[in-house]
Amino acid sequence: MGRAARIARRTFLIGSAAVAGGVAFGVWHLHRPAPNPLTAEAGASLNPFVIVDQSGTTIITPRAEMGQGIHTTLAALVAEELDLAWEDVRVLHGPPAQAYYNSALLRGEWRYHPEGLSGWQSALADTLGRVGKVMQLQVTGGSTSTLDGFVRLRMAGAAAREALKAAAAERLGVPVAELATQDGNVIGPDGTVIAYGELAEAAARVDPPAVTLRSPEEWRFLGRSMPRVDMLAKATGTAEYALDVRLPGMRFATVRMNPHLGGEMTGFDPEPALAMPGVERVIDLGTGIAVVARTTWEAMQAAEAVSVEWGPAPYPDTTEDMFDSIAAAFDTRRNSRRRNDGDADAALADAGTVIEAEYRVPFLHHATMEPMGAAALFTGARLELWSGNQAPVLHAEKAAEAVGLDPDRIVLHTPMMGGGFGRRAETDFTVLAARIAAEMPGTPILLTWSREEDFSHGFFRPAAIARMRGTVAEGRVTAFDAKVAAPSVTRQAMQRMSGFAPPGPDQGHVEGLADQPYRFGAYRVEGYLADLAVPVGFWRAVGNSFNGFFHESFVDELAHAAGADPLAFRLAHLDDPAARGVLEAVAEMSGWDGETEAGTGRGVAMTRSFGTPVAQVVEVIDDEGWIRISRAWVACDVGLALDPGIIRQQMEGGLIYGLSAAAMEEITFAGGRVEQKNFPDHDALRITGAPEIAVRILESGQHMGGVGEPATPPAMPALANAVFDLTGERIRELPLSRRLRFVA
Amino acid sequence: MAFTLRVNGQTHTVDLPGDMPLLWVLRDGLNLTGTKYGCGVAACGACTVHVDGAPVQSCQLALADVDGEVTTIEGLGTPEAPAPIQQAWIEHQVAQCGYCQSGQIMAAAALLAETPAPSDAEIEAAMALNLCRCGTYSAIRAAIRAAAARLQEA
Numbered sequence: 001m002g003r004a005a006r007i008a009r010r011t012f013l014i015g016s017a018a019v020a021g022g023v024a025f026g027v028w029h030l031h032r033p034a035p036n037p038l039t040a041e042a043g044a045s046l047n048p049f050v051i052v053d054q055s056g057t058t059i060i061t062p063r064a065e066m067g068q069g070i071h072t073t074l075a076a077l078v079a080e081e082l083d084l085a086w087e088d089v090r091v092l093h094g095p096p097a098q099a100y101y102n103s104a105l106l107r108g109e110w111r112y113h114p115e116g117l118s119g120w121q122s123a124l125a126d127t128l129g130r131v132g133k134v135m136q137l138q139v140t141g142g143s144t145s146t147l148d149g150f151v152r153l154r155m156a157g158a159a160a161r162e163a164l165k166a167a168a169a170e171r172l173g174v175p176v177a178e179l180a181t182q183d184g185n186v187i188g189p190d191g192t193v194i195a196y197g198e199l200a201e202a203a204a205r206v207d208p209p210a211v212t213l214r215s216p217e218e219w220r221f222l223g224r225s226m227p228r229v230d231m232l233a234k235a236t237g238t239a240e241y242a243l244d245v246r247l248p249g250m251r252f253a254t255v256r257m258n259p260h261l262g263g264e265m266t267g268f269d270p271e272p273a274l275a276m277p278g279v280e281r282v283i284d285l286g287t288g289i290a291v292v293a294r295t296t297w298e299a300m301q302a303a304e305a306v307s308v309e310w311g312p313a314p315y316p317d318t319t320e321d322m323f324d325s326i327a328a329a330f331d332t333r334r335n336s337r338r339r340n341d342g343d344a345d346a347a348l349a350d351a352g353t354v355i356e357a358e359y360r361v362p363f364l365h366h367a368t369m370e371p372m373g374a375a376a377l378f379t380g381a382r383l384e385l386w387s388g389n390q391a392p393v394l395h396a397e398k399a400a401e402a403v404g405l406d407p408d409r410i411v412l413h414t415p416m417m418g419g420g421f422g423r424r425a426e427t428d429f430t431v432l433a434a435r436i437a438a439e440m441p442g443t444p445i446l447l448t449w450s451r452e453e454d455f456s457h458g459f460f461r462p463a464a465i466a467r468m469r470g471t472v473a474e475g476r477v478t479a480f481d482a483k484v485a486a487p488s489v490t491r492q493a494m495q496r497m498s499g500f501a502p503p504g505p506d507q508g509h510v511e512g513l514a515d516q517p518y519r520f521g522a523y524r525v526e527g528y529l530a531d532l533a534v535p536v537g538f539w540r541a542v543g544n545s546f547n548g549f550f551h552e553s554f555v556d557e558l559a560h561a562a563g564a565d566p567l568a569f570r571l572a573h574l575d576d577p578a579a580r581g582v583l584e585a586v587a588e589m590s591g592w593d594g595e596t597e598a599g600t601g602r603g604v605a606m607t608r609s610f611g612t613p614v615a616q617v618v619e620v621i622d623d624e625g626w627i628r629i630s631r632a633w634v635a636c637d638v639g640l641a642l643d644p645g646i647i648r649q650q651m652e653g654g655l656i657y658g659l660s661a662a663a664m665e666e667i668t669f670a671g672g673r674v675e676q677k678n679f680p681d682h683d684a685l686r687i688t689g690a691p692e693i694a695v696r697i698l699e700s701g702q703h704m705g706g707v708g709e710p711a712t713p714p715a716m717p718a719l720a721n722a723v724f725d726l727t728g729e730r731i732r733e734l735p736l737s738r739r740l741r742f743v744a
Numbered sequence: 745m746a747f748t749l750r751v752n753g754q755t756h757t758v759d760l761p762g763d764m765p766l767l768w769v770l771r772d773g774l775n776l777t778g779t780k781y782g783c784g785v786a787a788c789g790a791c792t793v794h795v796d797g798a799p800v801q802s803c804q805l806a807l808a809d810v811d812g813e814v815t816t817i818e819g820l821g822t823p824e825a826p827a828p829i830q831q832a833w834i835e836h837q838v839a840q841c842g843y844c845q846s847g848q849i850m851a852a853a854a855l856l857a858e859t860p861a862p863s864d865a866e867i868e869a870a871m872a873l874n875l876c877r878c879g880t881y882s883a884i885r886a887a888i889r890a891a892a893a894r895l896q897e898a
Contacts, residue, residue: 067841067878227837234842235833236826237778237817241843244777252772277761295760296781297768369782369790369843369877418780418843419877451783649840649880656879679787679875687871690881 016163016208022053022200025160025208049156050078052164052200057082057184058090063149064390065230066420067653068708069646072228074149076221076643081157081214085183086221091229150642150704151213158211166209167202168194216640225645230416239416242388245375247444251280252296253436254448256303257288259456260313260672261535265289267309273302282306283439290436296448303450313672314533319463322532322669323360326465329485329530336505338514342522347479351471354479355561357554359468359732361546361716362666364461364539367682370418371454372429376437377444382409383434388417390425394497398427399434421657422538426459426496455682456674459493459537460667462486462530466513466550472562477573478521482513482554484547485528489536512547512713517576517608518555534669540657541709544609548713549662549720549734552605556721557730565594566721567604567617578637578700579608582615585635585696590617600630601726605718612638612705616655618718619691620726627723627736628743629659632691632715637698638705644697650707651695658715659691660684664737664744689744749810751776752819762808766800767791769807770816778817778846782875789874792847792854793817799854801873817846820853829853832891840878848874852888860895862888 016025051058061074075091161181168186169176178189186194233239258265268289270282278298283290289306293299316322348354374387383403389395392412400407417424433447464486471479490508491501514525559569567587574580583606596602599622606615619631634651641647664683668675676682724730731739746759758773770776782790784803791802796812821827829852839845855870867888
């Protein structure tokens, strides 16, 4: 903790602001050195995380909830220091949380739903308008949220606690040192109980005190599995997703955009749609159409009735031709060589036998359970949006640009997300909702994509090819030589976000391949970027999702070539304690002895991504000619486990997501269009095909790793390696369902 | 054309096309948004409701064909008074993103109403239509088993 505390003092200072009937606490993040940082002029900005008023204590989380449990863990960080009763914890990310990021609201211009604002929300807007706020790149992704909030949120909670105690000390006429805090109350030396809310106004006049964060030994919430703050709403159908937003006078919209992605629309005839009941508008969106109707279903029916002429896509027509483009990248100038230990060429030349293998993985779709969509209201002067998104500042900026408003005229709410997996970092659906709303000033609209539109208009995990060469001698890898080719997610995403694709080596392209903790005699990893205009984007674990499969499949091949047990072989090439620890854990959990019964196969894989090594053993059985994924064992080392229950959920979910992809998912193209339309064409594991899962969480304490993504990469090679163990056939192309039938 | 239907114990009259799926009548006509749209082709189960207690994928049932008492997740229980199956979901911390869970819970509730002590195979068969992309299946199994066990005690 010592190091964390030093970082905190250097980077963050505590601040507070009076709000109506209460006080807001936050952390001032220094943007530049200043003699007195606690003034607006000095260039500091307040990120309030805690509001205390007569109605209780509200925790503002700066990150979006898409299922990963982040609201619960971020709330626990505040509550740990503030001594709240967990059942009283209230968490907001939606409209009020946006107050801290939206300058239009900061100037008190938010007048659309004044009745929906409590006193402190209105006042806070004014207060923050005075102190000023610098727009920040606020992104939920990269498994970074917990790390980001670890110090700041605890400091905000501690500051609030000490200010409330100071206010109580003044009221009771006793020293602060004689006061305690418990369950949302300050407790006096004589047992007097004062609720935080009663002290809130006075606490606003207290100078934010210097605080010392509690040590982990004192933690009551952190390190334990807390009840998720979103669970009651999600179990009762009352959690609000973007598609659930309903406003007076709302109209319901859908879109049909060019399925030749990136192509133009050369003509359309709206008349058949306009003649249908309930249909109000057919809107020309340039590369597609929107239909606005009385209900979503009527809009979807009518959208199908519009006859449209589509221009071609700027990429090859078929998946086969796309793979040819990807393969051609190997003949172009190398983009990166992010690892080059030893002399790979010499090692390969010296070896008697070089093991060579080519692997291929397909495009993949996120397939969130909630299709893309957003609600929007445009008034001419301003635009209000409700969009489940992973990057609010970016979404607001793109929407502003699309409707010709300054970004400070946008109010963006982030409701719960029905799955994100990286898809909702893209701004396309938010922009479309904004454009439809701009055509209908004063009328709130809800855009809902059909599932078919969602499948056919993705930002896909790129298809990729790896060419691997390796040599083994005396049970050890003497050369590991990997080349990977794929379209670049980094370049495409940066181009879309900023209009500029950074040149130079693309690190994300080889993540999961160049950065693994193994020690090989020679270890070389090269990246090649394919020139392919298929939209690709951030899919859970990003580059690790394909490179993990390449790396850990090939390590398995080398183990078998060396005549070694695949798990022991991995351990023999690892000195990183965390990576060794997770492999040893799954070996023990699964009773790994290198032997499997006839009709059963087991595979192992270990990848390290987002700072967290994860090892998995997957077991498959031959169920009358079908492959059933029967059991899985998962061990991760997250360093410091803030909420084991949520980490377990993410380990299970990440595993299932990877197993589904490896077993049966792919996006293919024909005639320039995505062929998969809906879940019958693109299934995923159901409860019937999901394995029994055991999870062990290790805490080596040497790092704080992410949890949302790291369980997905090892699932794919672990499954393929299990299939090899079962069948003796090394399948180097995903999905495995091209060759095998899986129980889904 | 106007249709009258019973939802969660209340009578509603809606002026919507008879071929409109019940899902959209609930969501856009009655603002009962707990029932979710996932696929529209009976392939994901997110829209599962009960009609006279039986699980129905509401994206496949036309308004004109609704012949019985409809129960949605909002009618099963409330945040103030969750139904036993919802309590089991909370105790087992099932939901991640939560979008599919209304449908999962409605399918599970219908299973337990029909089969109070289901075998593991019966649980899997009853829940096979309900897709969850977050992969909450282990927790779903545990919650249903726990709810069934509680039914046996009661």
